[in-house]
Amino acid sequence: MNENRLAFIIIVGVLAFVGILWYAFENPALNPRLENESYTIVRKWDMPIELNEISGIRWISEDKIAAVQDEEGIIFIYNLKTNLVEKKISFGKSGDYEAITTADSIAYVMESSGLLFEVENYLSNNFETTEYQLPFSGRNNMESVVADTSNNRLLFAVKDIDPNSKDYKGIYAFDLETKKSNSLPVLKIPLDAPIFKSKDADDDIDLFSNFFPSDIAIHPKTGHFYILEGKNPQVLIMDSNGKLLKLHKLYEESFPQPEGITFASDGTLYISNEGKSGTANILEVIFDEDK
Missing domain, CATH: 1.20.5 (Single alpha-helices involved in coiled-coils or other helix-helix interfaces)
Known part of the structure; x- marks a missing residue:
């Protein structure tokens, strides 16, 4: 040779x-999966540079996801089939936009200060934006919102300091008819719940305050709440009565900074990652119990 x-x-x-x-x-x-992984990543979509700080996602129709990023008041319509941003809706000035949800033709975007943007007819050229200041501030750090359409309300969880207690993180409601927000939570995530206790933890170490919700989604078939945390990547599953069902650890190899979570109408789950040390992405994920 x-x-x-x-x-x-x-x-x-x-x-x-x-x-x-x-x-x-x-x-x-x-x-290959890590030994303790309780999920499978089915697909991955790398985001364009303009969505490198993607902070919230919402499935809106076949192959399409609405997304926001931290710094700009823009709703991006991303097509999963073409891998392209096919539409941009500029609804506000620069800010700290953390989450998005939709109810019919209205999009709702949450700013970390608790300022809620209602973008009516958001997919048309004649959309209208209304702002509602919820009873929260930057100290509370609001990074989540989801439409609970069966109860005609929005739900959102406090990320940092709950205004009513240091013992739980509350899930609060915004009534879509009255446009009012409750000052007390409709559900509570108790921070001393055994589900948060590490098996290897020293009993004298306080690990109970280490849950910081970054987004929330509702499973379309079970009605369970899937509460995402990006600081210590994990997903808490909770039923509609507030019972904590399961805590899934997400490994940083695949989830360096998960910030957004949403379901398609058939129950397909998507989680987005900011581009913390690389390219931002959206992942299609199946948890073991959902297979």
């Missing part, structure tokens, strides 16, 4: 190996 032929074979082999690695990276379901 001459040197040129040997060099050609080596080059082809290296290129094939690189191609296999790239394909596996772009198709997370092919990657």
Whole structure:
């Protein structure tokens, strides 16, 4: 075998190996799971640079997700099929926008200060924006919102300091008919719940305050709440009566900074990651109990 032929074979082999690695990276379901993972990543969509700080997502129709990012008052309509942003709706000035949800033709965007933006007919060119200051501030840090359409309300969880207690993080409601927000939570996440207790933790170490909700979604079939935390990546599952059902740890290899969570109408789950140390993305995820 001459040197040129040997060099050609080596080059082809290296290129094939690189191609296999790239394909596996772009198709997370092919990657081996960590021993304690309780979920499977089915697909991944890398976000364009303008969504590198993607902070909230909402599935709105077949192949389409509405998204917001931290700094700009823009709703981005991202097409999962074409991998493109197909529409932008500029509804407000620069701010700290953390979450988005929709109810029929109205989009609702939450700012961290508790300022809620109602964008009526958001997909049309003649949308109208109304602002509601909820009874929260930057000290509370509001990063979540979801439409609970069966009860004609929005729900949102306090991320940092609950205004009513240090012993729980409250889930509060905004009535879509009266446009009023309750000053007391409709549900509570008790921070001393055993579900938050690490098996390896020292009993003298206070681990109970380490849950910081960054978004919330409602499963369309079970009605369970899926509460995402980005600071210590995990998902808490809670039933509609407030019973804590399951806590899934998310590993930082795949979830470096999860900030948004949403369900499609068929129960398909999507979680978005900010581009903390790379490219932001949206992941399709299946938890083991949902298989």
